[in-house]
Amino acid sequence: MEYVIGVDLGTSAVKTLLVGKDGVVHAEATREYPLYHDKAGWSEQDPEDWVTGTAAALRELIASAKIDPAAVEGISFSGQMHGLVLLDAQNQPVRRAILWNDTRTTEQCREIERTLGDKLLSVTRNPALEGFTLPKILWVKQHEPDVYAQASRFLLPKDYLRLRLTGAFHMDLSDAAGTLMLDVAGKVWSEDVLSAFGIPASFCAPLVEAGASVGSLSADAADATGLTTATQVFAGGADNACGAIGAGILSPGLTLCSIGTSGVVLTYEADASADYEGKVHFFNHGKENAFYAMGVTLAAGYSLSWFRNTFAKGESYDKMLEGVGDIPAGSSGLLFTPYIVGERTPHADAKIRGSFIGIDGSHTRAHFARAVMEGITFSLNESIAMFRAAGKTVDTIVSIGGGAKNPLWLQMQADIFQANVVALENEQGPGLGAAMLAAVGCGWFPTLDACGEVFVKHARIYRPNEETSQRYEQLFDVYRQMYGQTQSINHALYAFRN
Ligand SMILES: Nc1ncnc2c1ncn2[C@@H]1O[C@H](COP(=O)(O)OP(=O)(O)O)[C@@H](O)[C@H]1O
Ligand SMILES: O=C(CO)[C@@H](O)[C@H](O)COP(=O)(O)O
Numbered sequence: 001m002e003y004v005i006g007v008d009l010g011t012s013a014v015k016t017l018l019v020g021k022d023g024v025v026h027a028e029a030t031r032e033y034p035l036y037h038d039k040a041g042w043s044e045q046d047p048e049d050w051v052t053g054t055a056a057a058l059r060e061l062i063a064s065a066k067i068d069p070a071a072v073e074g075i076s077f078s079g080q081m082h083g084l085v086l087l088d089a090q091n092q093p094v095r096r097a098i099l100w101n102d103t104r105t106t107e108q109c110r111e112i113e114r115t116l117g118d119k120l121l122s123v124t125r126n127p128a129l130e131g132f133t134l135p136k137i138l139w140v141k142q143h144e145p146d147v148y149a150q151a152s153r154f155l156l157p158k159d160y161l162r163l164r165l166t167g168a169f170h171m172d173l174s175d176a177a178g179t180l181m182l183d184v185a186g187k188v189w190s191e192d193v194l195s196a197f198g199i200p201a202s203f204c205a206p207l208v209e210a211g212a213s214v215g216s217l218s219a220d221a222a223d224a225t226g227l228t229t230a231t232q233v234f235a236g237g238a239d240n241a242c243g244a245i246g247a248g249i250l251s252p253g254l255t256l257c258s259i260g261t262s263g264v265v266l267t268y269e270a271d272a273s274a275d276y277e278g279k280v281h282f283f284n285h286g287k288e289n290a291f292y293a294m295g296v297t298l299a300a301g302y303s304l305s306w307f308r309n310t311f312a313k314g315e316s317y318d319k320m321l322e323g324v325g326d327i328p329a330g331s332s333g334l335l336f337t338p339y340i341v342g343e344r345t346p347h348a349d350a351k352i353r354g355s356f357i358g359i360d361g362s363h364t365r366a367h368f369a370r371a372v373m374e375g376i377t378f379s380l381n382e383s384i385a386m387f388r389a390a391g392k393t394v395d396t397i398v399s400i401g402g403g404a405k406n407p408l409w410l411q412m413q414a415d416i417f418q419a420n421v422v423a424l425e426n427e428q429g430p431g432l433g434a435a436m437l438a439a440v441g442c443g444w445f446p447t448l449d450a451c452g453e454v455f456v457k458h459a460r461i462y463r464p465n466e467e468t469s470q471r472y473e474q475l476f477d478v479y480r481q482m483y484g485q486t487q488s489i490n491h492a493l494y495a496f497r498n
Pocket of ligand 2: 010011012079080081082100101131178239240260261262263264281296
């Protein structure tokens with residue numbers, strides 16, 4: 001049997017999947033790495049942790065599957081988006097990576113809006129948000145000029161990992177779309193944007209399609225990972241683009257919900273003609289010449305992991321969530337907003353923070369845990385409401401990410417979204433999407449669509465319960481008031497955060 005490997009460089013961990021020609025996941029291996037939050041709103045990782053974590057995970061993957069490494073024909077990547085990895089002329093990182101959920105760059109976003117005016121939306125197709133890469137480059141230039149002076153170029157997280165495995169310097173279009181420096185429809189670096197901020201073209205990597213062949217593993221990488229230098233390497237894509245591929249979101253009318261560290265609701269766009277006026281993100285898909293629009297909840301799974309680390313340290317998610325199913329929908333009047341690191345959709349606001357409201361003396365930890373899950377899902381429902389208001393039909397949603405491991409949460413998604421929610425056999429959509437890019441690159445299938453027929457395996461459909469859905473619909477109206485009602489209080493608290 002021949003295999004391909006999908007590597008998903010997530011925020012909480014790197015997840016690797018070994019997949020056979022039949023689309024069956026034969027082995028999985030994961031390595032976690034730390035996040036550094038040195039100040040409120042900051043979020044960084046050490047790129048070296050990605051490289052050592054991936055090498056260790058790949059070694060374990062091959063060992064646990066007990067296969068000949070030569071049977072691995074291809075490997076590709078999915079990566080957390082937007083993270084800035086600044087490199088010197090020797091390709092050494094000049095500082096830690098600044099991640100997608102780091103919100104220190106509000107001033108730089110305003111500067112980008114002032115400088116680019118209408119071109120911002122017409123060229124990059126996105127608003128200036130703190131998480132995107134260009135504001136991070138400007139922040140380093142302004143706040144760490146000595147560090148910036150050492151930098152010759154930049155990469156995104158999975159592109160840096162691939163550089164370390166191959167020695168080849170590239171960026172794929174689906175990830176480049178999240179830099180705010182790409183002409184998204186034209187699929188080239190925007191000269192307008194680069195010149196407006198004095199960024200030389202040499203700072204940016206050559207652009208490739210997500211499915212492009214970029215060489216093979218270097219001898220050092222083969223040594224570190226236990227694979228061979230014959231393993232072909234394919235560029236890979238942004239985690240949401242790969243999640244869409246791995247969930248079979250490859251044609252119009254299909255919608256994805258991903259609850260990872262962030263939360264995403266994403267719809268396929270066959271061309272770049274849709275205009276959401278910057279209310280949602282608009283990026284290049286991993287499928288050639290296609291696009292997707294998406295709304296992002298900054299702290300989706302992260303809200304639940306924060307809750308676990310703070311109030312249930314050492315417990316597994318399953319243990320912590322025991323008893324949550326006995327709490328009625330609506331958590332007996334307890335509501336949570338998941339703005340614990342700020343928010344993007346529909347409230348682009350780096351200063352907003354989360355709230356529990358309606359706390360009653362009868363509430364237990366299980367009420368709080370359920371309220372966190374409901375608040376995250378309500379937040380994602382705001383993106384769904386936006387797509388529906390723009391005329392999209394959202395009746396079936398494929399659900400992926402760590403949040404899709406919990407059947408109660410999948411049913412909650414169906415009830416709140418008022419749509420059928422499809423779970424996959426393996427919730428690791430981005431890793432599977434990366435494996436599909438490798439499978440097509442190796443010539444196993446003529447197209448991603450053909451590969452999806454074999455690789456994307458639906459498990460169970462969760463259908464909305466009418467009574468629960470109605471209850472959630474009423475509660476959603478209350479939830480939607482919470483941003484406006486807590487905004488000024490949270491902005492006033494900003495001065496006290498550090
Ligand atoms: N068994 C579980 N039940 C409910 N939620 C879970 C479970 N396991 C993980 N999660 C959620 O999934 C999140 C991690 O999802 P994942 O897709 O692995 O993230 P990332 O790709 O950002 O690293 C956690 O923060 C947690 O909220
Ligand atoms: O910033 C975004 C999308 O714009 C995030 O979705 C990141 O891409 C991180 O994803 P996860 O680690 O949550 O999968």
